[in-house]
Amino acid sequence: MLRLAKLTDYGTVIMTTLAQSDTRRSATDLAAATTLPADAARKVLKDLARAGLVQSERGAHGGYALARPATDISVTQIIEAIEGPIALTECSIHDHRCDIEQSCGTRGNWHLINRAVRMALNQVSLADLAMPGSGRIAALARRFAPPTSVSIPADSIQRTS
């Protein structure tokens, strides 16, 4: 269940597309470009606009554009725009009013985990998502990339047909 909501997923796809285009684009346009359901695209764009991640223009020839450079938008921001604050446990949502509060001492350090995740996602910018092969994260990935080939003993190869 540690999964993003579909809408959030859509959100990242749309944001990525937006980051790659220089003109303002309508919701329907973006939906078509991403092959996402138009209604869902509209919904998610409204969320993103409300959070100030995209700038909206109403009326004919209206549409959406990034509110700032893709490098200045983090994945955390996108997620929180759509799902609300990142909180892996109920506790951090309800102001510590969970139903097993007594043993919350037992789990007192959960907020550290929330923070860790938020920070990790903060490290990833929309630019990282949009431009494969560029950006801080992609560079890191290259550096620690698994080998593209491995050696195996020749006599371990068998004919299967």
Added chain:
Amino acid sequence: MLRLAKLTDYGTVIMTTLAQSDTRRSATDLAAATTLPADAARKVLKDLARAGLVQSERGAHGGYALARPATDISVTQIIEAIEGPIALTECSIHDHRCDIEQSCGTRGNWHLINRAVRMALNQVSLADLAMPGSGRIAALARRFAPPTSVSIPADSIQRTS
């Protein structure tokens, strides 16, 4: 929806309790100690046992104990024991067989995010959860802790009653 399943939450509480006790403990015992529903505790313990995070002993006087030191158990492992592999997007679950695969180029870098989260959670050990104020993460938290007091101009203070 970036939230842990309740069972996972229970899992961490139980693991924490287990980390703090030196004797083997039965599921019912652990449930009582954590005020968790006994059935849920049993279920989660089975998952944890299957994943090899706890060692189980069947029969009378049976029970569970950590399979290795708390410092050698990461939150990632606990989560994956209960929820399966961490994959924030569907994509990484279904071997890239999602329904909008075409635009998956658009989101090609999502696996970087999955990795980031997994790594972040890998940094947090059960020991960190169990012992507030000790462990790598807690130390980090202290170092970057927000100030416990701030200065405000005296003339901004108003009497409200």
Added chain:
DNA sequence: TATAATTAGGACCAATTAGGTCCTCTTTTA
């Protein structure tokens, strides 16, 4: 000025899924 294109803001419903509960079988100790 009217109309078409668009976003804003929700309401609403169906299908999925999570969260609980329960049942039976196996293993071990007293």
Added chain:
DNA sequence: TAAAAGAGGACCTAATTGGTCCTAATTATA
């Protein structure tokens, strides 16, 4: 041999998600 305890699932319902639709507000253009 009986009681205590884990293993492994099946199963149900209550909540949530994901999708759809509707209406109002706003803007360009004919």
